[in-house]
Amino acid sequence: MQGFALYPFDPPSDIAALRTDLRAWLAVNQLQGDLVARANCWVSFDAGFSRALGAAGYVGMTLPARYGGGDRHPLERYVVIEELLAAGAPVGAHWIADRQTGPLILRYGSEEQRERYLPGIAKGELYACIGLSEPGAGSDLAAVRTTARETAEGWRINGQKIWTTGAHFSHIMLALVRTEEGSERNAGLSQLLIDLATPGITIRPIIDMAGHHDFNEVFFDDVLVPHGALVGERGQGGQQVTAELGLERSGPERYLSSHALLVALIDAAGADPDPAVATLIGELTAEMWTLRQLSMSTAAKLAAGEDPMVEASVVKELGNAFEQDMPRRVQAIVTSGWDDPDDLAKLLRALLIASPSFSLRGGTREVIRGIIARGLGLR
Amino acid sequence: MSAARDMLCDTASAVFTEAASVGIGPVEDAGFGLLLVPEADGGFGGDWGDVNAVLWIAGHSVPDLPVAALILSGLGDVDPALHAAATVSLMAGAMGQALTLSIDHVNTRQQFGRPLGKFQAVQQSLAVMACEVRAVEAAAAALAARLDATGGDALAAGFEIAAAKLRANRAVGVVTSVAHQVHGAIGFTEEYDLHRVTVPLMRWRGTHGNDAHWAQILGRQVAGFGGRGLWEAMTARDA
Ligand SMILES: Cc1cc2nc3c(=O)[nH]c(=O)nc-3n(C[C@H](O)[C@H](O)[C@H](O)COP(=O)(O)OP(=O)(O)OC[C@H]3O[C@@H](n4cnc5c(N)ncnc54)[C@H](O)[C@@H]3O)c2cc1C
Numbered sequence: 001m002q003g004f005a006l007y008p009f010d011p012p013s014d015i016a017a018l019r020t021d022l023r024a025w026l027a028v029n030q031l032q033g034d035l036v037a038r039a040n041c042w043v044s045f046d047a048g049f050s051r052a053l054g055a056a057g058y059v060g061m062t063l064p065a066r067y068g069g070g071d072r073h074p075l076e077r078y079v080v081i082e083e084l085l086a087a088g089a090p091v092g093a094h095w096i097a098d099r100q101t102g103p104l105i106l107r108y109g110s111e112e113q114r115e116r117y118l119p120g121i122a123k124g125e126l127y128a129c130i131g132l133s134e135p136g137a138g139s140d141l142a143a144v145r146t147t148a149r150e151t152a153e154g155w156r157i158n159g160q161k162i163w164t165t166g167a168h169f170s171h172i173m174l175a176l177v178r179t180e181e182g183s184e185r186n187a188g189l190s191q192l193l194i195d196l197a198t199p200g201i202t203i204r205p206i207i208d209m210a211g212h213h214d215f216n217e218v219f220f221d222d223v224l225v226p227h228g229a230l231v232g233e234r235g236q237g238g239q240q241v242t243a244e245l246g247l248e249r250s251g252p253e254r255y256l257s258s259h260a261l262l263v264a265l266i267d268a269a270g271a272d273p274d275p276a277v278a279t280l281i282g283e284l285t286a287e288m289w290t291l292r293q294l295s296m297s298t299a300a301k302l303a304a305g306e307d308p309m310v311e312a313s314v315v316k317e318l319g320n321a322f323e324q325d326m327p328r329r330v331q332a333i334v335t336s337g338w339d340d341p342d343d344l345a346k347l348l349r350a351l352l353i354a355s356p357s358f359s360l361r362g363g364t365r366e367v368i369r370g371i372i373a374r375g376l377g378l379r
Numbered sequence: 380m381s382a383a384r385d386m387l388c389d390t391a392s393a394v395f396t397e398a399a400s401v402g403i404g405p406v407e408d409a410g411f412g413l414l415l416v417p418e419a420d421g422g423f424g425g426d427w428g429d430v431n432a433v434l435w436i437a438g439h440s441v442p443d444l445p446v447a448a449l450i451l452s453g454l455g456d457v458d459p460a461l462h463a464a465a466t467v468s469l470m471a472g473a474m475g476q477a478l479t480l481s482i483d484h485v486n487t488r489q490q491f492g493r494p495l496g497k498f499q500a501v502q503q504s505l506a507v508m509a510c511e512v513r514a515v516e517a518a519a520a521a522l523a524a525r526l527d528a529t530g531g532d533a534l535a536a537g538f539e540i541a542a543a544k545l546r547a548n549r550a551v552g553v554v555t556s557v558a559h560q561v562h563g564a565i566g567f568t569e570e571y572d573l574h575r576v577t578v579p580l581m582r583w584r585g586t587h588g589n590d591a592h593w594a595q596i597l598g599r600q601v602a603g604f605g606g607r608g609l610w611e612a613m614t615a616r617d618a
Contacts, residue, residue: 006520009617019614086610263606271602278598279591285601286545286594289538289613290514293521314510372509373502376482 007304009296011075018076022083025056030089035343036350038088038260042253043214045169046090047125053091054124058084059098063106068119074303078252078296085256096166097121099251101128101174104244105193108232113193117172131161131175131194131218132241139367141176142185142238146220148177148192155179155192155230157200157223165361167203167216170196176237179230186238191231198223210353248362250298250312254319255291257358258326258351262288264344265330276333284329287322291315310375313368320359320368327351384432387425391433395440403444411446415531416453427531431468431523435516438472442579458533463544463587464522470547470583471519473576474512477558480573481505485561501561508557511550518543525616538616541597544588551584 037044061077063069102121120126137143146159173194180188200223205213269277301308336345359365397405416422437446447465485496495501522543529535555577559566566573604612
């Protein structure tokens with residue numbers, strides 16, 4: 001880790017103008033409807049919003065123009081993402097495709113895959129999901145057992161994925177599968193880009209404890225996909241996935257996905273808050289401001305082509321802790337009851353219930369701390 | 380980092396090593412009191428980024444010497460909030476040292492036939508501590524950048540001073556307790572170096588504004604921004 005410096009966050013264009021334009025766009029295009037959807041908004045699905053956002057040039061921003069992208073700098077995209085999250089915009093439909101799958105296809109994909117998928121992603125119309133977890137493979141991804149056998153016609157896939165967020169509305173899944181018969185652990189794993197309309201795929205909802213349908217079970221029964229579905233190098237899937245997960249850890253969603261609650265707390269407190277409430281607002285603000293500095297510095301490092309795996313994990317660990325703590329600490333001092341109809345109570349209830357997932361998705365707390373410990377030279 | 384700051388840090392490290400045994404004298408003689416004084420007035424013309432770097436090293440190696448007070452004395456009578464700002468940098472350095480000592484210790488001390496650092500419980504505690512240390516380093520650096528962007532104006536950087544000092548204060552508990560826990564009894568001795576940074580950390584938590592002080596100031600300022608206004612104000616202040 002770096003001692004006393006922060007990596008300079010220095011996007012190439014006029015960031016103030018980018019913010020102003022996007023805020024003006026949101027004022028017109030973001031419906032003021034469901035307040036609770038503003039919390040944890042990166043899982044709020046709204047196809048119309050995603051399409052409009054894509055048409056306005058705010059999706060696939062860093063993809064090259066020849067694939068329909070915006071040719072923008074990664075830090076310009078960062079600014080757009082933090083604005084969208086701070087506003088609680090419903091970015092869930094295109095979120096994974098924009099954040100993860102698009103960049104991964106650009107990096108590892110074939111020319112055919114890029115031409116086929118990236119333009120739809122950049123339009124905010126093509127959605128993707130991530131098929132890593134299986135019943136027997138959670139934290140231990142090297143235990144993946146779903147198989148893909150190479151045949152004359154293509155890859156034949158058999159097995160099951162689980163906890164797949166958005167599989168029910170996605171067009172494609174980027175799946176980690178075992179392509180080498182009899183292989184063990186990471187050797188023999190590859191990534192396949194699977195069109196979810198292919199025959200033999202069954203998607204079943206799993207209702208989460210909030211009563212929402214966000215994740216799913218996905219079954220593959222002799223599913224045939226073309227040879228060209230392989231992404232990157234055969235047998236390198238494990239390494240590619242590790243790189244992919246590293247990229248997603250440090251984004252502003254790690255501390256801004258519950259921002260709606262802080263906004264509601266401040267609004268409910270008014271201009272002359274009770275001292276206990278002022279204290280809490282001060283503490284939460286200090287933590288959020290610090291997290292933002294860390295997240296921006298890590299993003300700037302990533303944009304400069306460095307590999308800040310440990311720092312990205314620090315952002316996730318601290319961000320998860322902040323977002324899990326926030327609803328508890330708010331509940332501890334406000335008078336809103338569990339079933340009250342006011343904004344603060346509704347957000348509070350929704351985030352208390354959502355919060356256990358924050359330190360599970362994208363790598364559990366223990367796994368993330370293990371990565372940090374390795375970075376410290378302890379393993 | 381600039382070459383000038385690299386040189387400054389090298390000088391600071393060397394001078395502080397000497398000062399560690401003889402006191403603040405060598406630091407005064409080396410001219411650190413002129414660090415923030417403009418070149419036109421015969422000073423070094425340094426900025427808050429420089430101050431942060433120097434105080435990080437001071438917090439690391441000479442936390443008991445009044446290096447921050449010496450540097451700020453060059454500016455004459457300053458807003459007390461600038462002392463809080465300087466303290467954040469000292470705290471970041473002291474926390475960095477507590478982490479370094481802890482890692483070295485768990486990698487060498489053996490129990491149950493293995494170095495302590497091989498035990499997952501120890502690894503996880505140190506990961507938590509490292510996150511706090513990194514957060515305070517980030518807060519100190521971001522605060523220095525804001526002070527440089529505002530010409531060292533404590534009022535204009537009031538939000539960042541409050542946020543950074545509060546964040547640093549809140550890290551003290553985890554950092555000192557994990558550091559002492561993984562050290563065992565040796566860390567509780569006068570002879571071993573850990574207390575040279577942990578006791579100053581405990582002290583600094585209460586000086587130049589404790590948690591309640593800065594949380595009130597920041598909380599009331601943010602209440603004035605309003606819910607949505609917080610985000611607008613925070614992004615408008617980017618250096
Ligand atoms: C809301 C949500 C959305 C998700 N979306 C997706 C998705 O889109 N795609 C996808 O593939 N997956 C998804 N997941 C799954 C997620 O990646 C897994 O839940 C996660 O990797 C943990 O796996 P597991 O649930 O099997 O828990 P397990 O691996 O069984 O772990 C249970 C507990 O044991 C701990 N543990 C495990 N191994 C160790 C160890 N070696 N040392 C110490 N502690 C250990 C874990 O940290 C955890 O606390 C999602 C999960 C959630 C909650």
